[in-house]
Amino acid sequence: MDALEIARWQFGITTVYHFMMVPLTIGLGLVVAVMQTMWHRTGKPEYLRMTKFWGKLFLINFIMGVATGIVQEFQFGMAWSEYSRFVGDVFGAPLAMEALLAFFVESTFLGLWIFGWKQLKPGVHLACLWIAVIGSVFSAYFIIVANSWMQHPVGVEMINGRPVMTDAWAVFTNNTALVAVPHTIFGALAVAGAFLLGIAWYHLWRRRHDGIDTIGADGKVVPGEAAIPGRDRTDHAVWIRSLRIGAVVAMISFAGTAITGDLQGKLMFEQQPMKMAAAEAACHDGTGFSILSIGNVGSKNCDDIVALIEVPGILSFLAKGDFTTEVKGVNSLIDQYKADYGTNLPDNPIYGERAGQEIQYVPVMEVTYWGFRMMIGFGGLAALAALVALWVTRSGTVPASRGLMRLAVFGILAPFGANAAGWIFTEMGRQPFVVAPNPDPSGIDQVFMFTAAAVSPGVSAGELMTSLVVLTAVYAVLLVVEVKLLVKYIRGGVVAAMPELAHVPADENEDATPKGGGPGKPGDADDVLAFAY
C-alpha cells in the first residue's frame, strides 16, 4: 500500500470507530435527559433509577467519543495537509465553530451534570444535562456542515486556485447538510432505541428467570420483590418503561431516517449522480430498484450483473419522486464525468506516482451497493424488532424464552451496523473525489479535489503505517475495555449505578431513595461528594 491508501484506511477506521461512540452519545443523551425530566416532574423513583442507570452507561461511552474525537481534528492536518491547504478557508470554520460553540458547551455542562448532583439545585442540574445534550446536537450540525461541503461545495469562489468562502449563509444552510443533520440525529436515536430495548429486555427476562416476576391468571405480569437491593417492584417498572421508550424511539427514528434519507436520495441524484448509480450497481440507465443483484456487482460490464429481484419504478421514486424517470447508470455517466473533469490525473507532482494515470470515476460498487442495502436493511430490522417487542410485551414483561432475549441483545448491533454502512456508502461513493464537484448551474466548476491529491506530501508511508497500526491497536484494546465495562454495569443493574440502594439506611426514617417527594434539596456542605472518581 502506498501513503494514500494507508491514509484512507486510517481515516476510514478511525472515523467509523468514532462514529460508533457518537450516535450512542447523542441518542442516549437525549433519552436520559427526557428520563431525568420525567423524574423532575413526577418524582417517581423509577425515573431517578432510569436516569442513573442509563446515565452511567452514557458516561462510559461518552468518554470514548471524546477521546477518539481529538484524532479526527488532528488527522486533517497530519495526514491530509494538501486537503487542509485547499479547503482551509471554508472547511476550517465549521470545525472551529464546533469546538467553540458546541463542544465547549457539551464538555463543560456534562462535567457540571456528573459532579453536580448535590451542588446544584435540581432544576439547574437538569438544565445542565439538557444544555450538554443540545450542545452535542449542535456539534453534529457543525461537523455535518463541514462534511456536506465536501459532498456539495457551495458558497465559494476560486481565487488563486483555492476555494474562498464568499457566502457563509450558503455554506451553513447547504441543503445537503440540512437533510443530513436530521438523518444523522434519527440514526443516533435508532442506536439509543435498540440499546434500551435490548438491555431492558435482558433485565426483564432475568427477573422472570429468577422467579421474581410471574405471569398471573389474567395473562398479565405480577411484579415481585426479591430480598436483594435494587430488585424490587420499582425495578420492574424501570425495565418495562425503558423497553417501551426504547421501542417507540426505535420506530420513530426509523421513520425519521426513512423520510430524511429519501430527501437525501433525491439530492444525491442531482448532486452526485455517480454515487446514486453506484448505490444501485446499475451499469445501464433504468427505473427499477434492485433488491438482490448477483454476479460481479463491481463490474461495469452489464452482462456480469444480474438483478435477480428488481422492483420497477422504485429507483426513479428514490431519485426523483416519480416512477418513470430514467436514472443514469454508471456507463452513461462515465463519459460525462470524463468530459467535465478530465480523463487522466494532471501531471502534477502532488499526485506522486499517480500523476497522469487514468481516473476511475466509478466508486467500488461492491461497497456502495451493499453499503446502501445494509444501511436500509439493518435500520428496517431494528424497527421491525421494536414493533414485535411492543406486541410481545403487552403483558407487562418479556417471554421466558432465552433465545428471544439473546436476539434482543444481539439486535443492539443492528443500528450501529446501519450507521456504519451509511457512512461508508456515502464517503466511498464520493470517490475518486475528496471534494465532489457541484454540477448545479450555480456550482463553481473548478471546485473539486481528487482524493489522490489530498494526502500530506511530506509524510512517508512508514509514518502513516505506524499511526495506522498504533491507532488501530489502541482502539481495539479500548473497545474491549469499554464493552467489558458496559457489560459489567449492565449486568449489575440499577444498583451498580446507584450504590446508595445497597446501603442499609442508618436511620429508619431516612430512605436511600427519595420517596414520592421528588428531587431533594442540594446536600449538606460537609457531606462526602455525591459523585467522585
Next chain:
Amino acid sequence: MDLLPTIWFIAIAVLWTGYLFLEGFDLGVGMLMKGFARNNTERRVLLNTIGPVWDGNEVWLLTAGGATFAAFPLWYASLFSALYLPLLLVLVALIFRAVSFEYRGKVDNPRWRARWDWAISLGSLVAAFGIGAALGLTTTGLPLNANGDREGGPFAWFSAYAVLGGLAVVGFSLLHGLAFLALKTDGDVRHRARRWFVRLLPVLLLPIAGWAISLQLLSGEVWTVLAVVAAVVAAVLAWNFARTGAEGRAFLSLGAFLLLGSVSIFGAAFPVVLPSTLNPDFNLTISNASSSDYTLGLMSIVACIGLPLVLAYQAWTYWVFRRRVSDAHIPEAHSFLPAIAAKALAPKD
C-alpha cells in the same frame, strides 16, 4: 495592512495561553498521580479536584487547533503534518488519559487502578511534552520546503528546541498542578503541594524561561524583552506568596507568569507563524498562511460571541466546585456485586 490576520494571530495566542493555563494544571495533577500522591485516597483527592473541569479544559486544545485550521490553514497543515509522529504520541497519550479518568474507578481492584494511574500519569507527561515541543518548534522553525512540507524524513523535527519546548510545558504544568492542588485541597496534600511548589519552582520554570529568552535572542523586541522581565517578577511573587501560605495569590501570580511568558514568546515570533529552517523565503507568516478576510471576519464575529460565553460558564463551573477536596470527602470505593450474582448469595425465603 494585515489587520484581521494580526487579530487572529493574537486570538490563537490567547487560545494557546488559555489552554496552557487551564489544562496546564490538570496535566500537572495527572503527572502528580505518581510520585506525589501516596495512596489511593490521595489519588482520588487529586482526581476529584480536576474531575468536573478537565474535559472542558481540553476543549481549549481542540479550539486552538480548529481556530488555526480556520484562520491559518497553511500553518495548520504544515505544522501538523511535519510533526506527524510526535502528534501521534500526543493523541495516544490524550486518549489513554481521558479514558483513565472515567474508567479508573469503575472496577474495584488495585491492579486495575494501578494500570490506569500509570496511564494518567504517563499520558499527561507525554501529552504535555509533545504539545510543548510542537509549540516550541512553531516559534523556532522546522525544515519546510517551498510548499510547506517537511524535508528530511520522519525525525527531521527533532532538535534542542523541541526538547526545550517539551520540557517547558512539562515543567510549567507540574508547577501549575502543585499550585492548583495547594488551592483546591485540604490537609496533608495541600501542605505538601505548597512545600513542593516553593522548593521546585526555580527548577520547573527554567526550561520555559530558556525558551522565552532564546526567542528574544532570535527575534525579540524591546517590549517582548520587558515581558520576560515582568514574567520573572511574577514568578518571584508566586514563590513568595506560596512561601507565606497565600495559595490563591500564588496561583494567580503563576497565571500572570504564563500570560507574560506567552506575550514574550508569541510577540517575538510575530509576524512569522512557522519559520522554515531551510530558507527564510519559505517562512509561513500571518500574511501568506491566513484565510481570506471574509472567513476571518466571520470567525471574528463568532469568537466575539463564543469566547466570552465560554469564559463565563467555565468560570461558573469553577465557582460551583469551589470547595476544597480532602480525604473526608472521598466516598468509599464503590464495589458492587452484580444484582444477578447476588441472587445466589441472598437468603432463600
